[in-house]
Amino acid sequence: MRRAIVLAAAVCAGAAYAESTTTTTSTHRSSKSKSKSKSRSRSRSRSKSHKTKHKHAHARMSVHASATIDHGHDDKPDHVDPLAKTRFTTPPDATDSPAYHYGSLSSEKCLAELDARKISYKRETARGVATPVRLTGPLHGVVFHGDMAEKDRANSPHEIADCALVLALDDFAAEILVPHDIVEVKHYSMWRPPPESWPADQIAKRHPGAVAIDAAHFVKKDGTVLKVLDDFHGAIDDPTCGPDAAPHPVTPEATELRAIVCETAAKRIFNVILTPDYNYEHRNHFHMEVTSGVKWFLLH
Numbered sequence: 001m002r003r004a005i006v007l008a009a010a011v012c013a014g015a016a017y018a019e020s021t022t023t024t025t026s027t028h029r030s031s032k033s034k035s036k037s038k039s040r041s042r043s044r045s046r047s048k049s050h051k052t053k054h055k056h057a058h059a060r061m062s063v064h065a066s067a068t069i070d071h072g073h074d075d076k077p078d079h080v081d082p083l084a085k086t087r088f089t090t091p092p093d094a095t096d097s098p099a100y101h102y103g104s105l106s107s108e109k110c111l112a113e114l115d116a117r118k119i120s121y122k123r124e125t126a127r128g129v130a131t132p133v134r135l136t137g138p139l140h141g142v143v144f145h146g147d148m149a150e151k152d153r154a155n156s157p158h159e160i161a162d163c164a165l166v167l168a169l170d171d172f173a174a175e176i177l178v179p180h181d182i183v184e185v186k187h188y189s190m191w192r193p194p195p196e197s198w199p200a201d202q203i204a205k206r207h208p209g210a211v212a213i214d215a216a217h218f219v220k221k222d223g224t225v226l227k228v229l230d231d232f233h234g235a236i237d238d239p240t241c242g243p244d245a246a247p248h249p250v251t252p253e254a255t256e257l258r259a260i261v262c263e264t265a266a267k268r269i270f271n272v273i274l275t276p277d278y279n280y281e282h283r284n285h286f287h288m289e290v291t292s293g294v295k296w297f298l299l300h
Contacts, residue, residue: 110167241265
């Protein structure tokens with residue numbers, strides 16, 4: 001009697017083989033047993049490989065998510081995605097920059113500089129903030145305020161800023177915004193309170209430390225409003241400044257917003273400037289930050 005063995009290939013990786021035969025002999029049983037053993041071995045190998053790949057993929061996603069949430073500011077070499085690393089600059093004269101100067105000031109010296117510039121402010125109490133203040137007047141004619149009803153601004157935590165950030169905003173207004181005829185900047189927040197568990201005597205970074213502003217709308221003297229969400233026309237991972245940078249499409253509003261960002265970056269007023277070119281979370285604002293104790297700058 002002829003023996004017939006029909007093997008149906010597995011429909012996906014790791015699926016068991018389907019076998020059919022018209023007769024059974026000891027030789028065939030032995031062959032079939034070996035085939036099943038090999039199949040189980042291959043299945044275990046594939047399963048192990050799949051788990052390893054899944055684990056690595058999950059790790060990559062976790063690292064990317066962490067970099068997105070933290071903006072990669074804590075430690076430049078270790079906590080940013082590879083693309084963001086290429087946006088860092090470490091100029092030899094970094095210690096001469098306004099950002100470095102403001103981030104290095106003690107509370108006493110920072111407040112003394114506010115007073116010397118005749119900036120209108122009042123002292124505040126804010127957990128995680130080195131020298132919390134609230135602006136009570138414009139900076140060189142430019143008003144900075146949250147995107148909320150006027151009646152809510154006086155007590156809003158988002159209106160609190162660290163003294164170092166206020167000095168940077170004062171430069172930003174005088175050197176960049178006034179020449180562009182900007183008279184008002186609406187932001188989403190400066191201070192975002194850290195968790196209740198945050199130690200009262202520990203200084204925070206970024207928004208929990210009130211050293212960053214999320215600027216969303218720039219209002220000009222003639223009433224024109226430049227909105228980052230509608231007018232920047234960027235694309236994630238595109239260069240923001242330089243010969244290869246350009247909005248999509250090119251419009252007067254997009255060109256001016258781009259000029260505001262790039263002129264500010266050139267002045268080194270802030271250590272960090274993140275735009276809609278960085279990621280989806282920044283599609284509607286410019287994140288501008290003074291980072292204490294660092295000699296690098298990030299523009300993305």
